[in-house]
Each structure stands twice: as structure tokens, then as C-alpha cells.
Amino acid sequence: MSAVIIIALVFAAIGAGGGWYVSGMGDETAPPQQAASATTSTPADSTESAADPSSSPAVAPRPSGLVASGYVVARRxxxxxxxxxxxxxxxxxxxxxxxxxxxxxxxxDDTRARLTLEELRARLSSSRSRIGSLSAQLDEARIVLERAQRLAENNIGSEAAVTSAQAQVDSLEAQIRTARADVSAAEVQVRSQEDLVDRHVxxxxxxxxxxxxxxxxxxxxxxxxxxxxxxxxxxxxxxDMASLEIEVDVNEGQIQRVSPGQRVEAVLDAYPDWDIPSHVEAIIPTADRSRATIQVRVAFDERDNRILPDMAARVTFLERE
Structure with missing residues (x-):
């Protein structure tokens, strides 16, 4: 029994010593805890420091101005x-x-048109050949006329022969004029048919x-x-990709902030990080009564294959400084 009491007293003494050691260590670490709380208890100071431009990296500001949305369209x-x-x-x-x-x-398919063209060309060739034939007959008739006139002057031939020869010459000259007119008409028909054949392309x-x-x-x-x-x-x-531009609708109350030639920054929804230099090409001189808007055309300052018709776009009309 006495041994048990002695062991209990020993453990009690050890526990008392451990408690004294722990309390002593707590007193030594107290000052550092107070210093940490002193440095973290001023959140206002840290906020002001973050807001100070001199203590934060510079960020490029976005351009300010009237913003409108529209679509890429082609003028041609x-x-x-x-x-x-x-x-x-x-x-x-x-x-x-x-x-x-x-x-x-x-x-x-121009098969029928070409067949008709061949027929008209054949007619034209025939008309030209007829002119040659009539011309040869006219030359002969003029020789006959001259002979009849000489005979009549020498009282060998009759006036009736001269009259007949003259009539033959006049008739052949008239036929040649008609044939030449036919050739001109045939040439027009050929050109017309050639144009019709070409219209099949x-x-x-x-x-x-x-x-x-x-x-x-x-x-x-x-x-x-x-x-x-x-x-x-x-x-x-x-x-025509060279004619691409942006059409936007601007509210009537804001149209005074837009002027021809004004610098514009355009951004396509497909490429939100790509700022495209542009300018106001024209302000359409009429308003949409139902929407109270005025259409503005914005032209690109540079061309790029990424710009496609009907793309959605957002434009910022840069304010003049």
C-alpha cells in the first residue's frame, strides 16, 4: 500500500513540474503574438497601398467613347x-x-444556239456569194450596154437594144443593193446569235x-x-472581300457623338482580343422610325482574311481629344 502511495506522489510531482515548464514557455512566446497582431490589424493601410498606382503594375486603359454593335457586311x-x-x-x-x-x-447547254448560229453563218455566206454573182452579171450587162450605144450612134443598132441593155444594168445594180442589204442584215443576225451563245457562259x-x-x-x-x-x-x-465594312445602328440621341472620318476601334466577337483600327465611312442620312436609330457605316483601315461577312462586331467611337 505504501508503495502505491509513493508512486502516486512521484507522478504528482512530475505533473506539477511539467505544468510549470509549459506556463513558462507560454510567457516567453507572448510578445511575438502581440507583434503579429499589430502588423495585421491595419487592413486599411494594405488597401491603400494596393490602390496606389506607384505600387501596382501599369495597365493600359480601354478606350472610352460611344459603343455600338453591328455586323460585317459587303458593299459589293x-x-x-x-x-x-x-x-x-x-x-x-x-x-x-x-x-x-x-x-x-x-x-x-448551248447546242441549239450553236446550230442556229451555223445556219445564220451559212446564210451570210450565201448572201455574199450572191453579191459576187450579181456583180459579174452587172459587168457583162454594162459591156452589152456600151456596145449597143456604139451601134446606135453608128445607125447600126436600134434604140430599143440600148434601152433593153440599160434596163438590165439598172436591174442588176438594184439587185446588188438588195443583196448588200441582205448581207448587212445577215451579219447583224450572226452577231446577235453569237451574243446569245456567249450568254450561255x-x-x-x-x-x-x-x-x-x-x-x-x-x-x-x-x-x-x-x-x-x-x-x-x-x-x-x-x-468582294475588299468592300467589307461594319454597319451599326446608333441611337438618335447619341448620333451627335459620331462624325464622318472619326476614329473607331472595332472588335469582332470571334476575336475579342483583336482591336481593328477603323473609321467612320458614312452616316446614312435617314432614321429608322420604329427603332429611333441611324445607321452608320464603319470602314476597316486594314484588311485581313479573318474578317468575314455577317460576323458580329462591337465598335467604339473614340472621343476627340
Whole structure:
């Protein structure tokens, strides 16, 4: 029993010593805790320091000014077609093809037109040959006339022979004039038919890029038709990429902040980090009554293949300093 009491007293003494050691260590670490709280208890000072421009890196400010949204449009865009109705025989392009002005895009079936052209050329050749034949007859008739006149002067021939020879000459001259008129008419018909044959060829009216292929081989092309089924009104949609610009609508109350030639910064939704230098090309001199807006055309200062028709864009009209 006494041994148990002695062991208990020993453990009690050890516990008292450990407590004294721990309390002593706590007193020594107290001053550092007070210093940390002193440095962190001034959040206002740290906020002011962060707000100070001299203590933070410089950030380029965004340009200020009137902001408007719009779309990229082309000033020159056309649905290319033929002037006649016909079946498409050949197509010489695909979407995205860069074409030059006058380049052949498609051909229609011109078999009948060429047959008619050959017939008219044959008629023209026949008319020219007839002129040659009549000219030879006229030369002979003039010789006969001269002979009859000499005989009549020498009282050998009759006046009736002279009159008949003169009538033959006059008749042949009239026939030659008619034949020459026929030749002129035939030449006009040939040129007209050649033009008709040429109209079976569809050419690009200006240089640009084909953005849509609207027809296929075998379909009927009819510019006067409403389309549908196998009938097409055009073979391609052509855009002049050099004519791309942005059209935006500006509120009537803000239009006084926009002027022709004003510097503009354009940003495409597809490339939000690309600032495109631009300028105000024109302010359309009419307002939209239903929306109370005025249309403004913005032209790009630089061209880039990334700019495409119908892209959404946001423009900032930079304020004049």
C-alpha cells in the first residue's frame, strides 16, 4: 500500500513540474503574438497601398467613347446568274474559290444556239456569194450596154437594144443593193446569235470570293423564275472581300457623338482580343422610325482574311481629344 502511495506522489510531482515548464514557455512566446497582431490589424493601410498606382503594375486603359454593335457586311455582293434560261452543263468553281472579274464560273447547254448560229453563218455566206454573182452579171450587162450605144450612134443598132441593155444594168445594180442589204442584215443576225451563245457562259461580274454554290449540273437556270425544284435563279453568291465594312445602328440621341472620318476601334466577337483600327465611312442620312436609330457605316483601315461577312462586331467611337 505504501508503495502505491509513493508512486502516486512521484507522478504528482512530475505533473506539477511539467505544468510549470509549459506556463513558462507560454510567457516567453507572448510578445511575438502581440507583434503579429499589430502588423495585421491595419487592413486599411494594405488597401491603400494596393490602390496606389506607384505600387501596382501599369495597365493600359480601354478606350472610352460611344459603343455600338453591328455586323460585317459587303458593299459589293451579287448572286451570279445568266441572262437566259438554260440547263447547266458545267460548273467551274467551289465555295471559297477566289475569282477574277470576267472569269468563267459555269456554262449552260448551248447546242441549239450553236446550230442556229451555223445556219445564220451559212446564210451570210450565201448572201455574199450572191453579191459576187450579181456583180459579174452587172459587168457583162454594162459591156452589152456600151456596145449597143456604139451601134446606135453608128445607125447600126436600134434604140430599143440600148434601152433593153440599160434596163438590165439598172436591174442588176438594184439587185446588188438588195443583196448588200441582205448581207448587212445577215451579219447583224450572226452577231446577235453569237451574243446569245456567249450568254450561255456565266462569268464573274467582279473579283471576289464565292461564298455559296447555289446550283448543280443538270439543273435549270432561270433568272426570271422564283426558284424551287430543279430551277435555280443563280449559280453562285460572290462577295468582294475588299468592300467589307461594319454597319451599326446608333441611337438618335447619341448620333451627335459620331462624325464622318472619326476614329473607331472595332472588335469582332470571334476575336475579342483583336482591336481593328477603323473609321467612320458614312452616316446614312435617314432614321429608322420604329427603332429611333441611324445607321452608320464603319470602314476597316486594314484588311485581313479573318474578317468575314455577317460576323458580329462591337465598335467604339473614340472621343476627340
Amino acid at each position: 455582293q451579287a448572286t451570279v446568274s445568266a441572262e437566259i434560261t438554260g440547263r447547266i452543263r458545267e460548273i467551274l468553281f467551289e465555295e471559297g474559290t477566289q475569282v477574277e472579274a470576267g472569269q468563267v464560273l459555269a456554262r449552260l 456565266v462569268r464573274a461580274p467582279f473579283a471576289g470570293v464565292v461564298i455559296a454554290k447555289n446550283a448543280q449540273i443538270g439543273e435549270i437556270l432561270s433568272p426570271a423564275s422564283a426558284g424551287g425544284g430543279f430551277t435555280r435563279t443563280g449559280v453562285a453568291t460572290l462577295v
